[in-house]
Amino acid sequence: MDLKPGSRWASQVCATEVVVVRSSTEPVSLECGGHPMTPVGEDRATDLALDPAFTGGSLIGKRFADPESGLELLVTKAGEGSLAVNGVTIPLKEAKPLPSSD
Amino acid sequence: MHLSSLLDIAADALGDRVALAACTHGAAGAGGALTYKELSERVDAVARHLAGAGAERLVAVDVNSEAVPIGLFGAARANIAYVPVNYRLADAQLRAILERAAPGLAVVEPSVPPRLGGGVPGLSLLSRDEFLAADGPARAAAGEGDPEDPAVLLFTSGTTGEPKAAVLRHRHLTSYVLETVEFMGADPEDAALVSVPPYHIAGIAAVLSSVWSGRRLVYLPQFSAEAWVDLAAREAVTHAMVVPTMLGRILEVLVERDEQLPALRHLSYGGGRMPMALVERALEQLPHVGLVNAYGLTETSSTIAVLGPEDHREAIGSTEPAVRHRLGSVGRPLPNLEVEIRDHDGAPLGAGAHGEIWVKGDQVSGEYLGRASAVSADGWLATNDGGWLDEAGYLFVEGRLDDVIVRGGENLSPGEIEEVLLSHPAVADVAVIGVPDEEWGEAVAAVVVLVESADLDEAGVPDEDSLRAWVAERLRSTRAPGRIEFRRELPYSETGKLLRRVLKAELGAAPPPTP
Numbered sequence: 001m002d003l004k005p006g007s008r009w010a011s012q013v014c015a016t017e018v019v020v021v022r023s024s025t026e027p028v029s030l031e032c033g034g035h036p037m038t039p040v041g042e043d044r045a046t047d048l049a050l051d052p053a054f055t056g057g058s059l060i061g062k063r064f065a066d067p068e069s070g071l072e073l074l075v076t077k078a079g080e081g082s083l084a085v086n087g088v089t090i091p092l093k094e095a096k097p098l099p100s101s102d
Numbered sequence: 103m104h105l106s107s108l109l110d111i112a113a114d115a116l117g118d119r120v121a122l123a124a125c126t127h128g129a130a131g132a133g134g135a136l137t138y139k140e141l142s143e144r145v146d147a148v149a150r151h152l153a154g155a156g157a158e159r160l161v162a163v164d165v166n167s168e169a170v171p172i173g174l175f176g177a178a179r180a181n182i183a184y185v186p187v188n189y190r191l192a193d194a195q196l197r198a199i200l201e202r203a204a205p206g207l208a209v210v211e212p213s214v215p216p217r218l219g220g221g222v223p224g225l226s227l228l229s230r231d232e233f234l235a236a237d238g239p240a241r242a243a244a245g246e247g248d249p250e251d252p253a254v255l256l257f258t259s260g261t262t263g264e265p266k267a268a269v270l271r272h273r274h275l276t277s278y279v280l281e282t283v284e285f286m287g288a289d290p291e292d293a294a295l296v297s298v299p300p301y302h303i304a305g306i307a308a309v310l311s312s313v314w315s316g317r318r319l320v321y322l323p324q325f326s327a328e329a330w331v332d333l334a335a336r337e338a339v340t341h342a343m344v345v346p347t348m349l350g351r352i353l354e355v356l357v358e359r360d361e362q363l364p365a366l367r368h369l370s371y372g373g374g375r376m377p378m379a380l381v382e383r384a385l386e387q388l389p390h391v392g393l394v395n396a397y398g399l400t401e402t403s404s405t406i407a408v409l410g411p412e413d414h415r416e417a418i419g420s421t422e423p424a425v426r427h428r429l430g431s432v433g434r435p436l437p438n439l440e441v442e443i444r445d446h447d448g449a450p451l452g453a454g455a456h457g458e459i460w461v462k463g464d465q466v467s468g469e470y471l472g473r474a475s476a477v478s479a480d481g482w483l484a485t486n487d488g489g490w491l492d493e494a495g496y497l498f499v500e501g502r503l504d505d506v507i508v509r510g511g512e513n514l515s516p517g518e519i520e521e522v523l524l525s526h527p528a529v530a531d532v533a534v535i536g537v538p539d540e541e542w543g544e545a546v547a548a549v550v551v552l553v554e555s556a557d558l559d560e561a562g563v564p565d566e567d568s569l570r571a572w573v574a575e576r577l578r579s580t581r582a583p584g585r586i587e588f589r590r591e592l593p594y595s596e597t598g599k600l601l602r603r604v605l606k607a608e609l610g611a612a613p614p615p616t617p
Contacts, residue, residue, distance in 0.1 A: 005273075098282050099408045
């Protein structure tokens with residue numbers, strides 16, 4: 001998985017879509033609803049189901065960050081699945097005002 | 103990310119929200135407000151037209167209007183670069199730039215075609231109304247565009263030699279947006295007034311930030327302080343960006359009309375040196391508004407350092423000179439960027455040391471069309487701006503290094519001397535430049551604009567000697583201007599940049615600038 005900043009990923013088992021804000025320091029597996037996410041626009045598997053262990057849901061406009069790998073995501077479409085890295089759910093990032101100048 | 107995705111995501115999330123305020127001009131049938139969904143549909147139609155016409159670039163030689171965001175995103179959807187050009191350029195320079203921008207399709211202001219005589223090879227001209235109504239044959243969904251592709255070409259205001267075009271790729275611009283703007287962060291009534299011209303990087307950044315946050319874009323075709331205040335009041339504008347010369351005039355009009363602009367919350371300024379007295383006046387006159395000073399370059403996809411509303415309040419309220427002084431800084435670098443001050447040999451300097459500002463980060467392009475990238479192998483760009491960082495990491499910008507005065511082997515920063523002169527109560531504006539000198543190689547000259555004499559207290563109108571003494575006491579005697587001229591005003595570009603070359607020519611220090 002090439003989780004480059006700006007790359008967009010979609011859940012295979014719910015409506016969640018994210019964009020990578022900051023990449024991870026080492027290669028990781030990005031998952032949603034218990035299954036690997038795939039690049040937005042690519043075909044998704046039809047035989048997968050939401051894993052009940054990962055149904056916390058994602059919230060649109062919120063940032064999620066993995067303290068381990070440094071991966072940071074912005075949710076651009078909400079869904080039922082929760083975001084995870086290497087099988088571990090990642091937490092909401094503490095909201096901090098961005099330094100906007102516009 | 104691609105600019106096209108940026109609009110897709112916003113339109114999906116905020117479809118029914120108004121993206122573009124009703125415009126007072128434009129195509130028949132346009133003029134009404136557009137929601138995010140409608141903006142996206144209009145952009146699709148324009149992209150179909152561009153694809154159908156086989157356009158390789160979308161050039162815009164026009165005033166501000168809804169055609170700017172539609173053109174910017176339309177070009178992105180068609181996977182071609184958007185090239186906004188200053189229509190006020192002299193005919194020869196405009197032609198030279200358009201020849202470099204071709205081939206493609208150009209949206210032009212009515213005065214432009216006659217000025218181009220027989221046109222420009224490879225460039226089809228279209229009026230704004232034609233462009234806004236354009237559509238083309240249906241085409242297959244294009245899929246995710248490549249973030250590596252150029253999104254915008256901006257010709258810099260270089261005055262000599264061949265015009266240079268900064269290349270901003272999709273990944274540069276979207277990196278800036280992702281790192282600085284809260285997606286859907288706007289309240290439904292938030293509105294951003296854009297009065298900076300579309301060929302300025304701030305005009306591009308304003309569109310992207312507004313769409314990503316979910317604001318309503320309000321366009322002022324051409325700046326005048328009166329029109330700006332009218333529009334800001336009528337549209338209950340909450341966010342705006344101005345250059346220093348605009349702010350001074352706006353504050354005057356607000357006083358004349360006793361207008362407060364109660365809806366305004368966020369006013370950013372940048373694009374040139376802002377006199378500290380003007381910032382203080384703005385803080386006093388608009389206490390409900392958060393002031394933001396932004397510093398950036400075209401080549402860095404706009405802002406790289408920000409002095410936020412809290413910084414302003416803290417500085418103005420402080421009795422500690424170092425904190426108070428920060429009102430004259432451009433704030434702290436964005437958290438996703440690295441900024442260093444380096445010496446002539448590129449070695450990093452510590453806090454307090456003066457040198458060149460270097461920057462590194464995902465939004466830094468440093469690339470010009472047809473030239474090698476100015477970014478080093480390890481990702482750093484030398485900005486050619488002089489400056490320094492204080493102990494707390496606040497960045498102070500002293501101006502272009504090309505403007506540094508070399509007097510008898512000593513490097514003098516015009517910005518430092520200007521700042522001291524501006525702190526004199528009788529000085530309203532000043533430019534310090536180097537003039538040829540037989541003894542020292544270069545000597546310091548100052549062109550001073552005094553405040554209206556009616557406003558002066560008993561200290562009265564200063565003469566040359568007292569201004570020299572003012573500088574010598576606060577800096578040192580080598581920095582005191584040998585030559586001082588008094589003027590009614592200084593020459594500025596419409597984007598707020600002091601035109602030092604014009605003054606240099608007038609003082610006989612340089613050949614007259616080419617138009």
